[in-house]
Amino acid sequence: MKCNQLFIILFFTLFFLKGNAQEFKLGKVSVEELQEKNNPTDSATVAAILFEKGAVDFEYNQNDGFIMITEVTTRIKIYKKEGYDWANKAVSYYIGSNAKETVFFSDAITYNLINGKIEKVKLKSDGEFDEKVNKYWGRKKITMPNIKVGSVVEFKYRIRSSRFSELTEWSFQSSIPVNYSEFKTSIPEYFVYNPNIKGFISPKITKENSNKSLSYSYRSEARPGESVGSSSSQEKLEFLETRTVYVAENLPAMKEEAYVNNIANYTTSVSHELSVVKFPNQPYKTLSTDWASVTKTIYDYDDFGPELNKTGYFEEDLKVVIAGLSSPEEKFLAIFNHVKETVKWNDYYGYSCNDGVKKAYKDKTGNVAEINLMLTAMLRYAGLTANPVLVSTRSNGIALFPNRTAFNYVIAAVETPKGLVLLDATDRFSTPNVLPLRALNWVGRLIRNDGTSIEVDLMPKAPSNDVVMMNYEIDINGQVSGKLKRQRTDYNAIIFRGNIKNVKEDVYLEKLENDNNKIEISEYSRTNENDLKFPIVENFSFSSSNFSENIGGAIYINPMLFFAVEQNPFKQENRAYPVDYGFPFIDKYNITIKIPDGYKVETIPTPLLLNMEDNLGGFKFMINTSGNSIQLVLTHQINVPIVVADYYPMLKEFYQKMIEKQNEKIVLKKV
Template sequence: MKCNKLVIILFCTFYFYKANAQDFKLGNVSVEELQEKNHEMDSTAVAAILFEKGAVHFEYTQDDGFKMITQVTTRIKIYKKEGYEWANKAVSYYIGSNAKEILSFSDVATYNLINGKIEKTKLKSDGEFDEKVNKYWGRKKITLPNVKVGSVVEFKYVVRSSRFSELTEWSFQSSIPVNYSEFKTFIPEYFDYNPNIKGFVSPNITKEKSSKSLSYSYKPKVMPGDNLHTSTSQEKLEFVETRTVYIAENLPAMKEEAYVNNIANYTTSVSHELSVVKFPNQPYQTLSTDWPSVTKTIYDYEDFGPELNKTGYFEEDLKVVLAGLSSADEKILAIFNHVKASVKWNDYYGYSCDDGVKKAYKDKTGNVAEINLMLTAMLRHVGLTANPVLVSTRSNGIAFFPNRTAFNYVIAAVETPNGLVLLDATDPFSTPNILPLRALNWVGRLIRKDGTSIEVDLMPKASSNDVVIMNYEIDAKGEVSGRLKRQRTDYNAIIFRGNTKNIKEDTYLEKLENENDKIEISDYSRTNEKDLKLPILENFAFSGSNFSEIIGGSIYINPMLFFAVTQNPFKQEIRAYPVDYGFPFLDKYNITIKIPEGYKVESVPTPLLLNMEDNLGGFKFMINTLDNAIQLVLTHQINVPIVIADYYPMLKEFYQKMIEKQNEKIVLIKK
């Protein structure tokens, strides 16, 4: 997979941007900005960030100590109606029991050019919303008023926090162009942060130290027997502050490409993890700086490790579940299926329990941590070597650097003589070592009871198959009719079961017909839908008239019918990101075509065999002509879940040749 090489690539410098001394401020929108019809560097852009500035500094009071203040100001230009979503902004903030954050928006306005004059519309109270996401997080949203094509919108928000473990992650790039992006940090000497930069663009960085002081009012604490009329004095706190400025300019939009698991993994950004706290006259406090210390810290959390020790709520139920079972494999599967059947996932991510495993079991619903920590506890209870595995989901991004927020998910693992068995009971269709796609994101971190941890490769090694057996005949009008059998295994099966869950058969078949050149389907059946140990099978008859052309009495037909791929998914000339399939796969088609009475074969596509270097995958197209039939066997195989960008030119050429071969026609002529 060459993951190490990819990580190195992510930190290489592809561009260099010089710092711009221009001072960007809210409120000074220009006529030129409002008159601009398209973005200068990207005419397809629906909107653009004209500037975005972030700054983090610290304030101090006697009562509250240090507070971290994060301030963000943004100006955005709207070019097209599709860009209206950029006139909405949502920001999350922490509302947990300790260290609650305060978030406020200000200077929110929309600017339009009306009859040559700039018109400003301010945000009204009904355009701001506050919601509770869960017991830890709230979210404030604003919807800017009077937005039109050509508008410029501005806003500012400030977050006051006593949570210093990390600074806000600053993304210099976005899905729209960014003209100017700036991030400043003003860090007192009492805190050391490790900056981590990822992405393909290198921001310009300047750093300087200076002497600073903070003035605050000090009033001695009154002890019993003291004079109650103690005076308040003005105190001064002197320290050295490190000012760091990151600037990047003229950044292109981060556009989605085929088979990218999460574009944020490759977006240029900087994050800061607190490594040392060093207050005067106090011992240094060293925090998480490597994966072992990060995972030990998480394991010791009250809503993580201690939850694994609770067993009383399930012990009697497990006696029934395990009755008559002796082997480890039987016990693993029985407990796994019991948890899946007993507790439904409430769609909340996270590695911390909200209400605890006991309540989740009683209420039959819980978050990821409650379900999979419960599963781990049950497996341990019956003597199996089970441990939680911390995971960063595909939507959360790859965990490049050691920090406590790198993970947002947890699964269970059982150590067996044949290797780890990975389990996730949040998905009703998952099976041992077949995790939901959201969890297939490079590597996780297994934590043992003693606090030690090991890296766990989450990416599948075995191929998931999609095998089609199709027999059809062509009549003299070029119309086709036949039967099809389709078998899906492993990840192809879990995806199919998930996509068809709670969908009525009529609705599914109507969609299937429309997506496949308006075929007509009859005699449909589906087997092994609930038996997850077996491949899921589809069987149906079909007919259609959109697959052939009759020219001069000859019939031209694509032998693959509606299975032929017509467009290369890889359109970029150069690709900087890896191709992430999620899992290895084998697509195989065994097709038999009956020739109509009175016709013979004039030509068929020539056979083709393609093999990519380093055994990444291959394509085989074999075709034979019999007396009154044509037989075709086609396979398309990818042997690795992730193909690094170095192979992109080869992969693109491979797909182009494969698609061209799939779309070559059989020609039938009259005898």
């Protein structure tokens, strides 16, 4: 009897579990999924990926050889109107001159629960779009129909490609929660890929080998007097295939935090790059196993190393540019400025030349590689020791693993007795060792003539300054009026110059007024806007009645006015990512305040000195009164470009104390 009861309980338990287990197949949307109002693990999320599965396989045909097929199936739940964008999907594909790709969407359906019944609406042709992004890339997009709060959408897309030097990077995490993520690769033994996993969550990995075969027609060379067709035969080739499955479940949303250069650097993902090709009866072809082989491979590309040796297009111009110059510093600065003034960047990234350095110089426009490889060649012509440096931009992610796609940018470096001088002629406001912010991404790889390489630290060491000198007075009604001078150097200067480029002064001033509590600005001037040897300086007069309060006959005012930071940028309790400022900096404020006649200082903030551990940074707030004026000197200093996550609690507390001090008020009372 007990055995029968146990059997019945076990049967119904298994039946219940089977009936409630989520089906990771398209077309199996459940009523429960449609009824779900909020995500069980993140009630605030606007959408969630219920499952996403990717599979990479290789097909073979006689004409094209191996073709890589990537198939992705996805199901997404929409919880809020703000999540409607998740009902759209865009897939990029290569349309360059050689190995082209194609993308096909299918099984795209929107599900809604209407009066207790599941309603399905299929994607129609008017919801599918194909566009050309540039000469290298196209993009196919779908916009799912009939989206409502509560909808579930699912779709499949398939990419056919002969570009299998790398597999699609698979991200298990997203900016919304992911319930289930699976990536499967089935790779013939002829291709060896290096898998690289990054992120803070480890997927479960299983691997197995199986025997496969393919058929092809073989035609031997015809002997004299023999017809060509008589030697054709059908052959069968057996090979080993390795199947690897990566699975991760219940992944939290990757949320943006302050001072993160690229959230993708810390997102759990797996990438694969081809390292060895070993076809039968052919020698091994090694592509990339370490940084040395990666950089050697890149240097040997026709559109990289050989471009450095092209001559006959700049020599006559350069003789004029460096005439009379003797020191290396004078020469590289003159050549650097010549390239910046002569060839404009066309906004294309890449370490490979498109049309080549000669055409770029002739047409006065080129991509990153054409401009900076041209710069390197000119520096060498002038007798300087110059080499290209491969870089991964901040948007491309940190170059963690040896692979050719780790980099997407190149700059120039000059060796001097004082060390390397890094140059990027794509930005008109860049100066020696002050690169555009996009290129400040940990480390690069310098490649010498022989293809050998060394690691180069790209992160700045010297602080960039932002110095404000402000004098203002307060009248008896709390009206503030004064003058301000602001001076920016190095990275603060290059960022500011870039922000104001092509912006009309009246538009800039309107924004400046609105961004600073609607102050009124007059007598505005700007100096050294294009003279990069000097700091860029702003001067203006200002007035406002928005910075003080009159309570019980006393005037309350924040001495920092519109420069006071009100909220701590670090809101998370804990942080897994480093804090990336991009560059060290010193923000300094020297403020003099004149108090109105008939008033005296009743309350003034107390001075404060904060220093972080290991000399990471500090804060100094010094204030005193003298007669009818108040003098404030405030310094906020960060000494390193990147603060590792271990220091996050200390950094968060440091900012909280600094902000509290900045927002303490002066109280002025009638005499």
